[in-house]
Amino acid sequence: MSRKFLSLQNIEKRFEIPSKDDYIAVTDVNLDIRENEIVSIIGHSGCGKSTLLNMISGLDMQSNGVILLENKHIEGPGPERAVVFQNHSLLPWLSVYDNIALAVKKVMPSLSKSEVKARVEKFIKMVNLDAAKDKKPDEISGGMKQRVGIARALSIEPKVLLMDEPFGALDSLTRANLQEHLMRIQESVKNTVIIITHDIDEAVLLSDRVIMMTNGPSATVGEILEVNLERPRDRVSLQSDPEYIRCREAILEFLYKKFAKEDE
Incomplete structure (x- = not known):
């Protein structure tokens, strides 16, 4: 247990x-x-x-x-502790990639550019959004937006989601x-x-x-x-x-x- x-x-x-x-x-x-x-x-x-x-x-x-x-x-x-709300709360002027990268850079400022890229792409892949990583929130569906929200929350490695x-x-x-x-x-x-x-x-x-x-x-x-x-x-x-x-x-x-x- x-x-x-x-x-x-x-x-x-x-x-x-x-x-x-x-x-x-x-x-x-x-x-x-x-x-x-x-x-x-x-x-x-x-x-x-x-x-x-x-x-x-x-x-x-x-x-x-x-x-x-x-x-x-x-x-x-x-x-x-990371939160995923019913409203995805994505920044509309940023791409899928950049919405997630923003969280990673904020929580893990010591990471190099290549390390940030590797981490962001890992979680984009985890939620099956590779093909949408350069799209902005208004270019993707509601379900995809929620997947971005989940990927963003998980990318900072929270102990509690x-x-x-x-x-x-x-x-x-x-x-x-x-x-x-x-x-x-x-x-x-x-x-x-x-x-x-x-x-x-x-x-x-x-x-x-x-x-x-x-x-x-x-x-x-x-x-x-x-x-x-x-x-x-x-x-x-x-x-x-x-x-x-x-x-x-x-x-x-x-x-x-x-x-x-x-x-x-």
């Missing part, structure tokens, strides 16, 4: 609201994540999934509790293709991946564990599901796999019976 190396301890996040009580987004979150593990966080809208991701990334700070990566406090953003609904805006076929890319890449680079998702099938297909959040406000970890499926995984054969079916039904049970979202 891989060792745990990312730990969330008694995490709470409050937002101050003028002339009102504080809004408590998440509370009493305790979670240990292992090295080289793929974890999905799933729950209804407003359950604090993205809030947790932002605190792990260091883009926002918790109100109470501590987050440790390899026993060191997370106190802000750092190159050991954080993904906030990275495939949510894509059509189902493109989404499936990128899921396959992600599983293949993670098998190669062996880093920890944390994915925010609303998609039950995506969570089971990709994950070693699924973290199920209770409803907000004051959301917390409700249940943690172990997904005991060997890798590599094939989405077609899994459809009739008893473990896949068990996991899918467990998440459905949690989300739509134990914590069904109330009508607004």
Whole structure:
């Protein structure tokens, strides 16, 4: 079993609201994540999934509790954690190659020009974008843009890859293709991946564990599901796999019976 190396301890996040009580987004979150593990966080809208991701990334700070990566406090953003957002966030005036090279040069300033080139081309190849490396973002599809975002994040060799609904805006076929890319890449680079998702099938297909959040406000970890499926995984054969079916039904049970979202 891989060792745990990312730990969330008694995490709470409050937002101050003028002339009102504080809004408590998440509370009493305790979670240990292992090295080289793929974890999905799933729950209804407003359950604090993205809030947790932002605190792990260091883009926002918790109100109470501590987050440790390899026993060191997370106190802000750092190159050991990279984020892939639902919006690819590419610079439109730069090519695919230059968008990735910019990140590499920023995080690894000691690399020579040839070393930067080798690193950028390695990750462009990893996401199968060799033919598009000189194109600008408006010349490629949405799925290709997300692949650039993944390549850019991986190019700085993060220990933790954080993904906030990275495939949510894509059509189902493109989404499936990128899921396959992600599983293949993670098998190669062996880093920890944390994915925010609303998609039950995506969570089971990709994950070693699924973290199920209770409803907000004051959301917390409700249940943690172990997904005991060997890798590599094939989405077609899994459809009739008893473990896949068990996991899918467990998440459905949690989300739509134990914590069904109330009508607004």
